Amino acid sequence: MFENAEKTELSSLGEFGFIELIRGAFPLKLEQNIVGIGDDAAVIKPEEGKNILISTDTFVENVHFDIMYTPLKHLGYKTVVASVSDICAMNGKAHSVLISVSFSSKYTLEALEELFEGVRLACDKYSVDLVGGDTTTISKGLVVSVTVVGSANSEQIAKRSGANSGDLLCVTGDIGGAYMGLQLLEREKRVFLEHPEMQPDLQNHDYIVGRQLKPEARIDVVKWLNDSNIIPTSMIDISDGLASETLHLSKESDVAFAVHEEKLPVDQDTYNMAVEFGIDPTTAAMNGGEDFELLFTVDQKHYEELRNHPDITIIGYAREKSMKNQMISKQGNMYDLVAQGWKHF
Amino acid sequence: MFENAEKTELSSLGEFGFIELIRGAFPLKLEQNIVGIGDDAAVIKPEEGKNILISTDTFVENVHFDIMYTPLKHLGYKTVVASVSDICAMNGKAHSVLISVSFSSKYTLEALEELFEGVRLACDKYSVDLVGGDTTTISKGLVVSVTVVGSANSEQIAKRSGANSGDLLCVTGDIGGAYMGLQLLEREKRVFLEHPEMQPDLQNHDYIVGRQLKPEARIDVVKWLNDSNIIPTSMIDISDGLASETLHLSKESDVAFAVHEEKLPVDQDTYNMAVEFGIDPTTAAMNGGEDFELLFTVDQKHYEELRNHPDITIIGYAREKSMKNQMISKQGNMYDLVAQGWKHF
Incomplete structure (x- = not known):
C-alpha cells in the first residue's frame, strides 16, 4: 500500500505529508463521493430520492x-x-467513511500504515471510500474515531422503533463467538505475561479468535432483505450483546420480547470454549458483544422466507409491553432480560 | 440544560443513561434531520438538488x-x-453535528454537562442539530471528535482548487488574534503555576482572549456571498495560519500567491500584545492559527463589491504557479511564504 517500509518517526513526514500519503492510497471509487481527502469537507452527491x-x-x-x-x-x-454495521442496522448501504486517528509517539509511520492498510481492506470489501478524517497526536495510546455515511430509501429504513406485537424476532449468523474469542485472547495474554517463554495456545480456535479480531458486517443479509422485499419493522446490530440490544428494541418500539433459549444460534467452538471457561454458553450468547450480527423484527407473514434462510434464526417474538422482556429457558423457565451496563465506566 | 447539578460519578448513570440525558437536551429542530440520537445511525433528508x-x-x-x-x-x-467553519469553507451551510467524547474518570457528569451546554449554545447559534455521537472512557484526558454535516448546491461549492491567475485573494475579519490570546493565556498560566497567589492579568484583553476561547464561524460572510451571487473560485478556513492556508490554496489550485503585508487585517489588541511579547505582528497574522476566518479567491470582476464589504479585506492576488508564493513587505521586499509544520508532532 505505502512505499516506505522502515521505522519512521511521523515527525519526519509531518501532518500534511501524512495526509498526502493517505490521500494517494485511497482514490475515490464510488460515484457518490465527489470530493474526498484534501479539502475542508468531503462532498457527497446523494442518490436520487434516498x-x-x-x-x-x-x-x-x-x-x-x-x-x-x-x-x-x-x-x-x-x-x-x-x-x-451501523448502516446495515438501518437497512441501508454504506458508501463513505471518515477516520480520525489520535496517536501517541510510540506509534511509528509504519504502525499507522498498517492500521490504514486494514482500513483499506475493509473499504475494498464493503465498497466504501475513505473521504476524510483527521490526524493528531495524543499523550498516550491510540484513539480511532470512524464516521460512516450511507443511504437508503426512506420507506426501507429500519429504525429501532417500529416493532409490533406479534412480530418475529430474528438474529443473523451466530452469537457469543466474539466474546469467547476475547476471553481466550485475554487468557493467553495473562499466560504470556507470566510465562513469556510459552507460546499462546490459539490452535483450533480460529473461528472465535476471528470473530473477535476480524468481524464482518452483514451487508449480505441487508441485500437479501431488500431483494426479497422484506422490510424489518425494527433493527439493531449486536455490539453490546443480544440482551442489551433486545431491550433497546423493546424500549424504542414499546413492545416486550420473548426469547427462546433453545433457538439461540451458538457455534460449536463458542459453546466448547464457554464450557472450558465455566461460562454458561447461553450467557455468552445473550451478553457477549461485538458479534456485529443483526437483530431485527419482521411481520409474521414473512415466516417461511425467514425460516428457510440459512443465516437467519427466528429466536422469539414481540408481545405487549405490559409483558416482560424474558428468556424462556430450555426447561421452560422464564428469566427477565437484564441490561448490560457500560462495562468500561 | 440538565436537571442534575451535583458532583456525580458518570458510572452511577451508565452509558445509556447519559445518552438519554443528551438526547432529551437536544431535540431535533431542522426538517433535514429526521432521526437523531438513539438509533444506529442518524437519518438526514438531503435538500433537493444539493x-x-x-x-x-x-x-x-x-x-x-x-x-x-x-x-x-x-x-x-x-x-x-x-x-x-469547515462547512463555511466549502461555501455551504451546516445543519447537523455528531459528537464523540472520550473522557477519563476525572470528568464528572457535571463536567460533561458543561461541555454539552457549550455544544448546545453553538448548535443554537449556528442552527445545527446534534444528531448523534458516541461516549466512551479513556485512561487519561479528554478527546472530542466532531463530525459536521452540511449542504450546498454543487455549482456553489468552493473547493481549495479552482483559483485562477489574476483572482483576488481575500480574508474575512482580522487575523492573529486567537494566537496572541493563546500566548497571553499561556503566560498567565505560567505565572499562576509559579505564583498561585497572583490573579491572572487578562484585563483589557477580552478581544484576543475571546478570539482564542470563543471563536465564531463566518456564516455571515457565506450568506453574503450567496446573496451577492459571488462564488469564490477557491476557499479554506484559517485553522493553521494564513501562510499555511495560502500554500494549500496554491498547491490545490496550481497558482502562486502574492500577499501584501500592509493589507493584513490585524486588530489593535492583537498588534499591541504581539509587540508586548516581542513577536512581529505580521508573524502573528501570517502564522497564528484558529482564527476561523475564511481565506478565498474571487474573480476580479467582484472587486468593487468586495472592497466595500466591511468584514472582507483584499490582501493579494493569484498569479502563475511559476512565480513563488510571497509576501511583499511594507518596505517592498519579497519573502517566500513558509509552511507551518505540524506543531504537535
Missing part, C-alpha cells in the same frame, strides 16, 4: 482493543466493519 | 486545548464552531 444515514464510533486503546493481541491491520479493518 | 458536505475534527486535551484556562462550556462551543 436519505443519508450517518453514524460515528470511537475506539480507544485498552478500552475497546488491546494492542498486545490486536494487530493494527485487524484494528483498522474492525473499526470500519463496526461502522458499516 | 450535495452533502461532511467533515470531522478531533480535539485532544493538552494538544488542542488546556483545561486550566479553557472552560468546558467554551470548549464545547469551540469544537462545534471549528466544525461549522
Whole structure:
C-alpha cells in the first residue's frame, strides 16, 4: 500500500505529508463521493430520492482493543466493519467513511500504515471510500474515531422503533463467538505475561479468535432483505450483546420480547470454549458483544422466507409491553432480560 | 440544560443513561434531520438538488486545548464552531453535528454537562442539530471528535482548487488574534503555576482572549456571498495560519500567491500584545492559527463589491504557479511564504 517500509518517526513526514500519503492510497471509487481527502469537507452527491444515514464510533486503546493481541491491520479493518454495521442496522448501504486517528509517539509511520492498510481492506470489501478524517497526536495510546455515511430509501429504513406485537424476532449468523474469542485472547495474554517463554495456545480456535479480531458486517443479509422485499419493522446490530440490544428494541418500539433459549444460534467452538471457561454458553450468547450480527423484527407473514434462510434464526417474538422482556429457558423457565451496563465506566 | 447539578460519578448513570440525558437536551429542530440520537445511525433528508458536505475534527486535551484556562462550556462551543467553519469553507451551510467524547474518570457528569451546554449554545447559534455521537472512557484526558454535516448546491461549492491567475485573494475579519490570546493565556498560566497567589492579568484583553476561547464561524460572510451571487473560485478556513492556508490554496489550485503585508487585517489588541511579547505582528497574522476566518479567491470582476464589504479585506492576488508564493513587505521586499509544520508532532 505505502512505499516506505522502515521505522519512521511521523515527525519526519509531518501532518500534511501524512495526509498526502493517505490521500494517494485511497482514490475515490464510488460515484457518490465527489470530493474526498484534501479539502475542508468531503462532498457527497446523494442518490436520487434516498436519505443519508450517518453514524460515528470511537475506539480507544485498552478500552475497546488491546494492542498486545490486536494487530493494527485487524484494528483498522474492525473499526470500519463496526461502522458499516451501523448502516446495515438501518437497512441501508454504506458508501463513505471518515477516520480520525489520535496517536501517541510510540506509534511509528509504519504502525499507522498498517492500521490504514486494514482500513483499506475493509473499504475494498464493503465498497466504501475513505473521504476524510483527521490526524493528531495524543499523550498516550491510540484513539480511532470512524464516521460512516450511507443511504437508503426512506420507506426501507429500519429504525429501532417500529416493532409490533406479534412480530418475529430474528438474529443473523451466530452469537457469543466474539466474546469467547476475547476471553481466550485475554487468557493467553495473562499466560504470556507470566510465562513469556510459552507460546499462546490459539490452535483450533480460529473461528472465535476471528470473530473477535476480524468481524464482518452483514451487508449480505441487508441485500437479501431488500431483494426479497422484506422490510424489518425494527433493527439493531449486536455490539453490546443480544440482551442489551433486545431491550433497546423493546424500549424504542414499546413492545416486550420473548426469547427462546433453545433457538439461540451458538457455534460449536463458542459453546466448547464457554464450557472450558465455566461460562454458561447461553450467557455468552445473550451478553457477549461485538458479534456485529443483526437483530431485527419482521411481520409474521414473512415466516417461511425467514425460516428457510440459512443465516437467519427466528429466536422469539414481540408481545405487549405490559409483558416482560424474558428468556424462556430450555426447561421452560422464564428469566427477565437484564441490561448490560457500560462495562468500561 | 440538565436537571442534575451535583458532583456525580458518570458510572452511577451508565452509558445509556447519559445518552438519554443528551438526547432529551437536544431535540431535533431542522426538517433535514429526521432521526437523531438513539438509533444506529442518524437519518438526514438531503435538500433537493444539493450535495452533502461532511467533515470531522478531533480535539485532544493538552494538544488542542488546556483545561486550566479553557472552560468546558467554551470548549464545547469551540469544537462545534471549528466544525461549522469547515462547512463555511466549502461555501455551504451546516445543519447537523455528531459528537464523540472520550473522557477519563476525572470528568464528572457535571463536567460533561458543561461541555454539552457549550455544544448546545453553538448548535443554537449556528442552527445545527446534534444528531448523534458516541461516549466512551479513556485512561487519561479528554478527546472530542466532531463530525459536521452540511449542504450546498454543487455549482456553489468552493473547493481549495479552482483559483485562477489574476483572482483576488481575500480574508474575512482580522487575523492573529486567537494566537496572541493563546500566548497571553499561556503566560498567565505560567505565572499562576509559579505564583498561585497572583490573579491572572487578562484585563483589557477580552478581544484576543475571546478570539482564542470563543471563536465564531463566518456564516455571515457565506450568506453574503450567496446573496451577492459571488462564488469564490477557491476557499479554506484559517485553522493553521494564513501562510499555511495560502500554500494549500496554491498547491490545490496550481497558482502562486502574492500577499501584501500592509493589507493584513490585524486588530489593535492583537498588534499591541504581539509587540508586548516581542513577536512581529505580521508573524502573528501570517502564522497564528484558529482564527476561523475564511481565506478565498474571487474573480476580479467582484472587486468593487468586495472592497466595500466591511468584514472582507483584499490582501493579494493569484498569479502563475511559476512565480513563488510571497509576501511583499511594507518596505517592498519579497519573502517566500513558509509552511507551518505540524506543531504537535
